[in-house]
Amino acid sequence: MKFRRKPRETVDINLASLIDVVFILLLFFVVTTTFTRETQLRVELPEAVTGTPAPDSELKRLDITISADGVYSLNNHLLPKADLVTLMDALQKESAGDTQLPLSISADGKTPHQSVVTAMDAAGKLGFSQLRMTTVEAQVSP
Numbered sequence: 001m002k003f004r005r006k007p008r009e010t011v012d013i014n015l016a017s018l019i020d021v022v023f024i025l026l027l028f029f030v031v032t033t034t035f036t037r038e039t040q041l042r043v044e045l046p047e048a049v050t051g052t053p054a055p056d057s058e059l060k061r062l063d064i065t066i067s068a069d070g071v072y073s074l075n076n077h078l079l080p081k082a083d084l085v086t087l088m089d090a091l092q093k094e095s096a097g098d099t100q101l102p103l104s105i106s107a108d109g110k111t112p113h114q115s116v117v118t119a120m121d122a123a124g125k126l127g128f129s130q131l132r133m134t135t136v137e138a139q140v141s142p
Contacts, residue, residue, distance in 0.1 A: 046109040066107040070115040099127040
């Protein structure tokens with residue numbers, strides 16, 4: 001006995017509504033997301049009991065800031081890489097070849113020693129002679 005087979009129906013899934021829902025969700029996430037871009041490093045300076053404050057009469061200075069993770073910033077501009085060549089290029093560009101500008105290094109108290117030595121090495125190789133290390137004044141306990 002032969003049975004007749006029913007012809008199979010082709011099943012189509014309508015993707016138009018699914019695409020609409022995905023785009024609405026994407027739009028929702030884009031609108032509700034906040035994009036923050038931090039341009040300054042948070043640095044907790046080490047303490048020192050002795051020292052003299054820097055004079056405020058300087059017009060142009062170079063400030064190297066090093067975070068606890070070893071990320072460099074020159075005059076509040078983050079450097080893309082934390083290596084000697086990048087730091088030297090940024091110093092050369094910012095100083096325009098003037099090695100008489102005062103250069104201060106502000107490193108976090110937990111910064112690896114190698115990061116500070118790299119900053120000092122970059123300044124020395126470029127010929128900077130006025131180098132300062134910044135600290136905060138220690139609280140003297142009675």
